[in-house]
Structures are given as C-alpha cells and as structure tokens.
Amino acid sequence: MIKSPPTSPLLMLVSLLGVLYPVAMLLLLPHLNSLALALIGVGLMLVRGVLTHRLWLHLGLALPLVAIVLFGSSELGMRLYPVMGNALMLFIFAGSLRGPMPIIERLARLKEPDLPEAGVRYTRQVTRVWCAFFTINMIIAALTALFADIELWTLYNGVISYCLTGALFAGEWLVRHHVRRRATS
Structure with a gap:
C-alpha cells in the first residue's frame, strides 16, 4: 500500500x-x-x-x-511566483507520467490499493488533463505577469485560477463517479 x-x-x-x-x-x-x-x-x-x-x-x-x-x-x-508554482506542479505531474505510476494513480491507490486496469488507464488520463491545465494556467499567469496591471494579475492569480482549479477538481470527481457507476453496472 x-x-x-x-x-x-x-x-x-x-x-x-x-x-x-x-x-x-x-x-x-x-x-x-x-x-x-x-x-x-x-x-x-x-x-x-x-x-x-x-x-x-x-x-x-x-x-x-x-x-x-x-x-x-x-x-x-x-x-512570476504563480508562474513558477504552476511550473512546479506541471513538472511533478508530467514527471510522474514517465515513471511506473502517475501521481493521480498514487493518490487513487491510497483509497483503493487494488486499482483495476481501467482505473489505472483513467488515472493516467486524469494526470494528462492536469498537465494541460497547469500548462495553460502557467501561460495565462505569465501573460498577466508581463502585461496586466496589478489588480488584474491579482484577480486572475488570486481568484480565477483557484476557481478554475476547483472546477477541474470537482468536474473530475463527477466524471470519476459516473465512470465508476458505468463500470459496475
């Protein structure tokens, strides 16, 4: 475990x-x-x-x-602090795809140690989605750092990006439960 x-x-x-x-x-x-x-x-x-x-x-x-x-x-x-934070998360998530077990699979196995093969494939896909998210978020954070005023930078990096992160997390949770229900029926 x-x-x-x-x-x-x-x-x-x-x-x-x-x-x-x-x-x-x-x-x-x-x-x-x-x-x-x-x-x-x-x-x-x-x-x-x-x-x-x-x-x-x-x-x-x-x-x-x-x-x-x-x-x-x-x-x-x-x-540039939020840019580096997204770069860090991207590096961790993308790096885990090169190893035997992506980070999302590791987290899933905390709750379900005997994860079925379909779950393993799903967690690899979710890790890729998070990599795409961190890439896009990093680009937007960089654009706001370079071209936006401090208020817009704060709005995106201190509010909007966290809302988007929460929405992705919640959306993935809903999709995961839908996929699990379909797999068991």
Missing part, C-alpha cells in the same frame, strides 16, 4: 501562504517594495522545498526569480 506524504502544520501554513500570495501582494505592495515581496515568494518556495524534501526542484524554480529580481525587475519577479 502506498503511504501519503507526511504533512506538518508548518507545511500546511507555508502552502496556505503560497495560495494567498497574490492577494497578499496586492495588499502589501503599497507598504513594502516589490523586492521584499519577491523575496518573500522565493523564501516560501525554498521553505516548501525543504519541508517536502524537494529542495533541488524548488531551488531550480526560485533561482530564475532571484536572477530577475537582482538583474531586472523586482516587481516582475514578484509577479
């Missing part, structure tokens, strides 16, 4: 802060400079990397932000 990764209160707090980052940036930008806010984003990435034992991956995503902040625009570095 596959075990779920350990979660700590600190990891949950850092994850919550990462989710709230775009809204916090809108609220804090009048009080802090964009360099400080960009460094907060980099710090969140690195702490999450340490807590999830994937520091090398988080570091790889944080270094371009640091370079942009140091040699270019600290506001752009601050705004």
Whole structure:
C-alpha cells in the first residue's frame, strides 16, 4: 500500500501562504517594495522545498526569480511566483507520467490499493488533463505577469485560477463517479 506524504502544520501554513500570495501582494505592495515581496515568494518556495524534501526542484524554480529580481525587475519577479508554482506542479505531474505510476494513480491507490486496469488507464488520463491545465494556467499567469496591471494579475492569480482549479477538481470527481457507476453496472 502506498503511504501519503507526511504533512506538518508548518507545511500546511507555508502552502496556505503560497495560495494567498497574490492577494497578499496586492495588499502589501503599497507598504513594502516589490523586492521584499519577491523575496518573500522565493523564501516560501525554498521553505516548501525543504519541508517536502524537494529542495533541488524548488531551488531550480526560485533561482530564475532571484536572477530577475537582482538583474531586472523586482516587481516582475514578484509577479512570476504563480508562474513558477504552476511550473512546479506541471513538472511533478508530467514527471510522474514517465515513471511506473502517475501521481493521480498514487493518490487513487491510497483509497483503493487494488486499482483495476481501467482505473489505472483513467488515472493516467486524469494526470494528462492536469498537465494541460497547469500548462495553460502557467501561460495565462505569465501573460498577466508581463502585461496586466496589478489588480488584474491579482484577480486572475488570486481568484480565477483557484476557481478554475476547483472546477477541474470537482468536474473530475463527477466524471470519476459516473465512470465508476458505468463500470459496475
């Protein structure tokens, strides 16, 4: 049986802060400079990397932000945080497709260790759908970082993208239950 990764209160707090980052940036930008806010984003990435034992991956995503902040625009570095977050998720999900068990299958086996072959195929497809979602979301986040004002950037990255993520999650849950009912009847 596959075990779920350990979660700590600190990891949950850092994850919550990462989710709230775009809204916090809108609220804090009048009080802090964009360099400080960009460094907060980099710090969140690195702490999450340490807590999830994937520091090398988080570091790889944080270094371009640091370079942009140091040699270019600290506001752009601050705004690229959601792009890097989507890149991280895309890397994890797509990377799992190359291994013996995609990430969605691992999660499914937490509840159903003896997943049938049809379930294995389904979880591989769902992992591909999430990869497409993270790719599209990353592109839109990049476009808002480069071309939108801070309010539109915050609206998309702090509200709309989370609503879309929730809609995909809920839609997949509905499809999964429909597929399971059809398979058992």
